[in-house]
Structure formats: C-alpha cells, structure tokens
Amino acid sequence: MTYLAVAYFGMLVAIALWTYTVVQRSRRLNQRLEALEVAMSGRFENE
C-alpha cells in the first residue's frame, strides 16, 4: 500500500507540475504580448 500511495502521490505531483507549466506559459505569453503592444504603440507615438 505504501508503494501504491507513493506512486499515486508521484502522479499527482506530476499532474500539478504539468498544470502549472501550462498556466505559466499562458501568463508569460500574455505579458510578452502586452509588452510588445506597449513598445509598438510607443514607437508610433514618437513617429
């Protein structure tokens, strides 16, 4: 049972990490997009 519990928790930790990376990717991309949009609008204002 101990081994089973360890295997189960291991799987749960793996899913948690996977979920975290998916959500983080989405948030990081959002931030990059916002930064790029700000940079582009700033450039057009200066021109």
Added chain:
Amino acid sequence: MAQPLLAVDGIEVRRGMNVVLKGFNLTLHSGEVLALTGENGAGKSTLLEACARLLPLEQGQILHSDVVVADHEGRRRPTPLVIGLALQKNGMMGSEYVIEHLETAMSMSGHSIDPLPFLAAFSMEHRAKDLIAHLSQGQARKIAVLAALLPAFASKQPALILLDEPAAGMDDASVSVLCEWIAQLRTLGHAVMVCTHDQRLSTCATTHVDVSTTKVTTVTPNEPTSKLETKPQPVKAISPTAFGWTMQWRTLAWLNHNAVASLLTLGVLLSFGDLLDDLDEMQRYGFLLAPAFAAGLCGEAMVQASREERTNAWWRAVANANPHSGILPLALGCLLTLLSTLSFTLVVEPSIVMVGGFVTFITWHTIRLLQEATNRLARPRAVFVGLLTPILILPYALLLDLLSR
C-alpha cells in the same frame, strides 16, 4: 491556337503562413518562352514549383496538355508531358556521375541523344565521367540546367521545361550558349518557363510576366543562330527504383543504415549464449527474425540521401515518385535471416529465411512512407520519426505468435 501545354487556372499557393499566389492564371503554348520576373518574394519560384506539381494548391488547378495534374483537393496525376526541370537547388546527388545524370534525365522522354556535344558547348566534356560531388558549384549548375534541357532535345513530342534561375553562377559564354539552346527549343515546338533576374535570359523570351503585378508583355525573342541536328534513340525510362538500387550499391548506404544495426542485434543476441533450446517456439522465432526486423526498422536510407539538393523533388516532378530501394530489403532480409539461422541453429530453414525477407521488406517500406510524409517540412531531420516505429512491433509480435502455433 493550339491547346496550351501548360495552363494555370486560378491557383492560390501558400508558403509558410503567407499567401504567395492568389487567383493566378497563366497559359503556355508550344513554341513559347515565358520569362517570370518580379521582386524577391513575389512568387516566381512558387509558381514554377506549383506548375511542376511540387506544391499543394489551396485553390485552382494545374493542367498539362489539358489534363488536370494537380488541384486544390489534393489530387495529383502523372503528367502526360515530358518535363525538364531545374530548380534553384540542382536536383542531383553527389554520388551520381555527370553522364549518368544526363542519361537518366533524357530517359524520361523515352529517347536519348549524345550529350557530349552539349557538354562540350559548356566546356565540360572532360568531366563527363566525374562524380557530381567533384564539380564546382558553377559546373554542377550547368549540369543541372543541361539535365532540364536534354529531355526536350531528345523528345519527339513537345516538352515543358521549367527553369528556376538557370544562369545563377554561370559565366557570360555559358549564358550565351544557354540562350541559344532555349531559342532552338522554342523553334522545335517546346515550351519553356524561366524564372530569372538575368536580363540576358529575358532576350530569349516571347512573353514576360511580372508575378508581382501580373503584367504580361509580349516581346520578340532572339532567333537561334544555328539549327541543331539530333538523332534520338529510343530508351527505357530509368525508374526511381533502379536509381535507388544504383545509389544504394554505389554508396553502400544499406550497409551503414540497415545492415550494421541488424548485425549488432545479432551480435547482442549471440552474446546471451546458447539459449535457443531453453526458449519456447515464439521466443525462438523472435531470436531468429530479430536481425531482419532491426534492419527494416532503420528505414530507407534513400529518403535522407535524396534530400540532398532536393533530388527527391526532381524525381517527383519528372518521374512521379521518390527514389527508393525496391526489393533490396527483401534480399537483405533473407540474407540476414540466413545468417541468423546459421548462427543459432547451424541449419538452413528456407521458410524462415523467406519470412525474414518479408519482415524486412514490409518494415522497411512502412518506415519509408513515414519518413517521406515529413518531406514537406522546413526541417524534416528535426522530427523524430523513430517515435512512430513501434507501430510495427505489435504486428511483428503477432507474426511470431502465428508462426509458433
């Protein structure tokens, strides 16, 4: 007017995520030379490759002599025309001989002429028996262009010649010779489409088409200064399989790519010692057939080899198929299984040897199809086709199960 040799009917073609050609129409008749001009990225090469049936169409269709050879629904038919093709890449492997490549190209027309006078005109007759790998870039380019023109010179029916920047890297004298040949081909009734930035080549054209603006200008071309006399002899077309065999034997690619893996497998199994008597029937067959299976799992060496200078694209355009090894895997599989049965049992079992041959053959060509499916990718070598090879392990295991019953 006679029917067009080539008709481009409302095609739309994408490259990457960009629509390069949209609603494009064009016709090319026998005796016409069409020069495609335009700025970089306008779609000249894209149009030429679409006409050679090398690119999928999002819309429209391509016709060769009134036969739809490619359309937007993915249908692709063999061309009824003799095609001469020179892409920006030379379309030939370094392991081919100069004269061999020219004869292969001509054989697609069903006829052959003496290529030496043409090589002499390009100052290359002394290189006829050399490997293409030993030529300079400029020399290789001349051979590639000659391979596009000679099928038309040898052909008894009007041919379609597609040339993409043929003068790139050529000296002035060679460009003059090229212009003369294009003029001769025009008077012989062949049709030529040439993508070029070179003003000298534009003088051979009957029509200029600016791909960016779709502006069509009719011009008066230069006339040929001499008449060419050729004596075409009938020959059998060299098939992609025959070419694949030749290259496999010349380069011993099968040894490096397939046999080594197989022999290593055999070696590892032999290192387990005298186990065969302790195994059940299924395991025994597994041992005997494993080297043949391993050879097949490595796939077709010609797929990667023919990516050199887009040789595979050249073959697809002129012969409708990629080069491959045909029944070589059957022979190799039989040989490897014979070796394995002798190594383990000291007895020849003909039925097992035949099964081994078929195992290698089926496995080899299945992996080849998976490899060829990635040919359109920008970086085909970066994908792990090997991840899909286990698709064959289940059928192999089921075969062993069947044999053991």
Added chain:
Amino acid sequence: MKQKVGEGLLFIGFTGIASTLLLALLWAPSVSIDAFESPAAQRIFYWHVPAAWAAFIAFGALFIGSAGWLFKRSEVMWRLHTAGAEAGLATGLMTVWSGCVWGAAEWGTPWDWTDVRLNTFGLLTLLAIYLVLGRASQPDGVETRDTFAAFGLYGFVLVPITYVATRIWSIRHPGPVVGTGDDGSINGDMGLVLLVGAISFTVFIIGHIMNSMRVTLLEQRLEQLQANMDKVI
C-alpha cells in the same frame, strides 16, 4: 474570460483528481485475492481507467482538429489539434505509466507486446509525443500543419481499434467492466469512485484543452506582432 474558465476547469479537475486519489486509497472497497494477484495494486484502476477515458477525449479532439484543418483550413481547428496532441501526451503517459505499474504488480510484467490494446494505446501516446515535439521543431506554416494534421488524422484509426480490442482480442488486458450489460458490472462503491474519477479527469482535460488552445492563439498573435514589428523597423 475564456482564460479564467479554462484555468478554473483545470483547478476543479485537479481537485477532483486528488479527491479520487484519496477515495481510491482510503474508501474504495478492496477486491478479492481470488480475482486479483495483487488486490492492493487494483486501486490503480481508479486512476488508470479515467486517465484512459480522458486520453480518448484528447485524441478525439486531435482527430477533429486535424480533420478541421485539413478539410476546412480552420485556425480554430488547428488550435484544437495542437491542444489535443498536448492533452493526449499528458493523459496517454498517465495511462501507460499507471498501467505499467499495475501490470508489473498484477501480471509480473509491465508490458506485453502481443496485447493489442496495450500496444495501440502506447502507439497513440507515441504519436502524441511525436506531434508535440515535431511541432516545436518546425516553423509554423501550411507545410508543418498539413504534415502533422495528416499524422493526427491517420493515427486516430488506432482509437476505435484500442476501444474494441478487448472485446475482440482479449489477450492479457482485461475486458470492459462498464457498459456491457449484466456481465462485467462493478460494485456500487467502486462505480462511484470511478465516476468521480471520470468526471474529474473529463473536467481537467477540457480545461487543459481550453488553456492549450489559448496558448496557441497567443503564440500566433505574438508571431504576428513580431512580424509587424520587423516590417516597421
């Protein structure tokens, strides 16, 4: 808004999966030693089966997305293809890995190369890995999309084979236990835990697919902006 919904579903699904784990370990009834070699390992069933179910959903999304791109050139369908491949990778690996652990305990071997269901499922997982890694190595374009969508489309033929495999070929992998009529029905409490697991994994995988589709959309927007920036500079 969609981002919040996707993340919400992921979180709810994850919570449900964790609950399934607890229920499976602490509450689900034990099975008889006569029916199973390793009754303790049988509890992996509550993870393995819902993960396989979620994997089928993911591969279904992969198929629909692949077909939608190839036949309709739909951008939304391409995003569904990429999301389906990633979700299939995650759930496929979960199913295969949990199955191997269970198999090692129950059968004495983690794998059987002659079992049709095991192998076809393993192939689907390998296909998902191939698609995810392959897409990451190539520039986005019709060539890449057509190639991988074709693989996704043809690979899907393995899904019905995997599903019916135990009905036709029952070799080592046990046959179906749900939805077969009188034979093969399971105990009420086991069924409840299985249902919780199935719902949790379904919610999780839908959230995962929504998130992945959003990530692909953001990547495309980023590329477009960068291309516009290149033209301006």
